[in-house]
Every structure is written in C-alpha cells, then in structure tokens.
Amino acid sequence: MIDADVVVGLEVHCQLDTKSKLFCGCSTDYRNDGPNTHVCPVCLGLPGTMPVLNKRVIEYAMKVAKSVNCTIADESEFARKNYFYPDLNKAYQITQYDKPLALGGYVEIEGDDGKERKIQLTRIHVEEDPGRLVHMGNAERGRYSLVDYNRAGIPLIEIVSEPDMRSPKEARKFLNKLRATLEYLGVFDSEKEGSLRVDANISLRGSERVEIKNITSYKGVEKALTFEVTRQKNLIRRGLKVERETRHYLEARGITQSARSKEMENDYRYFPEPDLRPLHVQSWLKDIVLPELPDARRERFVQQYGCSLNHARTLTGELKMANFFEAVVAHDTGVCSLAATWIADTLAGELNYRSMGIDAVDPIKFGGLLALLKEGSITDKSGVEVLREMLDAVKQQKVPEDPKTIVNRLDLWKISETGSASSGVILPKIGQISLEVVIENVKKANPKAVDDYHAGRKGALNFLVGQVMKETRGKFDPSDINRYVTESLGDTLKK
C-alpha cells in the first residue's frame, strides 16, 4: 500500500567484519567466548592509552561508500561524543561528526509502486561500538546489570538515509538491499547476532517526527514502523498531537514505548579527537575494487539464465541464495527455469518456515530433485513432499537421502497417462485400484456435487477433482485428473 503521508528515514549501524577492532589489536571474534576476554587497555579506555586506526576498517567503509555511490570527503575527522553510560568505559565514543568519511549517494530499491526508486543517502561515517550491558532480570526491575566490553571498539559504519521512504515496507526493502550489498562486498556478516542495529525516524506529513531507537532485527524495523504509523494516525484522528520524542521498540510485544529522556545534540559536547589525525583518503579510491553487486548480478541472471525479473530479484537478494542457484545450474544448465522457480518460490518458503539457512541444502541433491521434475517422473506436489523430507532430515541432523530413494520409499512415482476413459483403455492404477474406480467412488460419495455439475455449476467439477486428487495422493497430474473426471461425468450424463 502506498501511503503518501508517511515519511521514513533510517540510520543503519553495521559492524564491519574485520579481524581486529577499530583502534586496537583485539580480536573481533568474541561471540562464543566469555565476557571481557577480548579486551586490552585501549578498548577498556584506560588512562594514557592511545587509539591506533585500523586501516582495513577505512578500506571496508570506502568499499561500502563506493558501492552506494557516495562521494569520499577530501578530509574527514574523528570526534569525541561525550556521554556517560556504563557500557562506555571512556565516557566518550570515538565517532565522526561534522566531517564524515563519505557524503551523498543512494540505494536503489523497487518502490511500493513497482518502479525503481533511488533512496538518497546523507552520509556514511565510521565509529566504535560501545560495550554491552546484560541486565539481570529485566531492564526496569532487575537488581543489577553486568557489563561486557568484548564489543567495545568493534568497528561500525553508520549509514544515514534522507527521509526518502514512503512506507514501512520500503524501509524493509532498503535494508534488504543494503544488507545484500554489504554481503556481496564481503565486509559484513548479517548472521552474527547484533551485527546490525537501526534507528528509524518516522513522521506523518505535517506532524512532528518520532525517532525509534535501537531496533535489532530486519523484521523489527518494518513492524516498529507499522506500529508507529497506526499509533500516530490514531492520535491525529482523536484530535491529539504527535509529540516529538524518542521511543524504544519492545520487540517481544511488537510495540514502541516513550523513552523517558532525550539527549539533545549539544549535550554530547562533540569535539575533534585529539589523538587521531584527520583522514585524507581520496587517493585510495583507485585501489578500491568492487565485486559484482546485486543489481549487476540480477541483470546477469535475466540475460544468462533467462530468469524472470522477479525471480532474479529474489535469487540475487541474498548472496548465499544467488551462489546456491549458480551451483545448482552449473551441473545441468537445462534446469535454469525450474531451478529459479523452485529455489525462489518453494525452497525459500520451506527454509523460512523451518528457520533454516540455504547452507543446509546440498545443491547436488537439490539438482537431483529438479531432474526428476524435469523428466516428469514425479508431480510438483510430490516434489514438495520430497523437498520437505530432505529438509526435515537436515533439521534432525541426519544426512538427507537421495531424492530418488525418497521417491521410492514413499512410492511417489507419477503414473503417466496411458489412455482415456472413453477409449476403453484401462486407466492407470494406484496400487491395485484403478483411477476409474477412485473416480466412481468419489462420485458415489458426492452425489450432490455430481448433480450440481450437470445443473451447470462448474465449481462442482473443481470440488470433485480435488476429492480425487486427495484420494490419489498427488500421483497424477491435476490436468490429467481433470480430463478423466470430465470424461467420466460426461458418460454419466449419457446414461
């Protein structure tokens, strides 16, 4: 739904996937280790320590900036953002303020109206992540909190968009595109917990702007914004004013809640970081080489494999899915169109349902399934059944069987057409019962539907076909069943 009155802007914080932290040599690979094990005097902010800039972080940030068409500033500068909070051991965060690394740029998305839209960016800057508080109990009533500085000093980039999105859905598309781009660049791992955090600004035209802080999931952004649109519209409908404020998103309850206090920009007393020199990195740009990015790969999938635009968009929207598709068709270029449909539509849905990643699927076994579908040995419905068997096996940490083995075990081989009822040829058999008998049984059990059909109600045919399909457990093509049932009903009419 396009809502002309909704205005959304996002600030996206992404952890860059470097080996060491932004200003010290501590490892960034902290997630499976105990608290406060990846720390040193620098990232603990002990007096007398000096930050040393990790060059790789700037290279990664420049890659991102180049990929989304930003201009790299001639001079950029780090600044101290001063505030006190237990997760910020120095009592200031090193970030960039009035001289960010990169300016402008845009991310192209498919807008709600179906047309390509450029979402303009304001800036990209580099900063350090603070530590992490672990509240014992809950944040309001817990007796105490623990602090873990493993995350302190992890490199972040903040990508700030203009208020250019027109709906919560566009905000989600923007994020998806950004995530895909960062993954293609190899600078970001979206699967790491907490690797992406979003602050969202939202207003209804003519009303005050509300900021929602610290949303930690992709789905959360769309949900929080959708909640805010409804809340703000309700206020206006009741003749009340939307307050300019900061709100928190409570993920578990799916609502936003007013934050009690709000720092203003000037409360942070920004000033240039005296321990780091200004950056002049324009000349590095020529050495920043970009890989194939999502848009280019999407175009290639259309040209090279004949994918539909929609399928190409879905397949290339995630690096792993795009790689999986190419691994499958590398073995058999004859299955391109089947592979596109089955991966983008069926497999994606089945994986999502099971909260599984596409890494769980073996492209060769998946290709084996497509081969069976391509040669017409099983119906689409049986194909889904085989796929589910394969995924459920992985879910139970078993090695999935070969598709053919599954088809044998479940007796899913399609019975092909051997003739038609009217020609007197015996219909294909399911076990020992012929399709003809099944159809007769269904007709006997549903006399009203048969009468309805002869009274000219076509819906009755669909019902009867559905009943026969149910009885024959997907072993026949629906189009074959449709024809047999129609012929059979025609005979009844003659009698």
Ligand SMILES: [Zn+2]
């Ligand atoms: Zn350190």
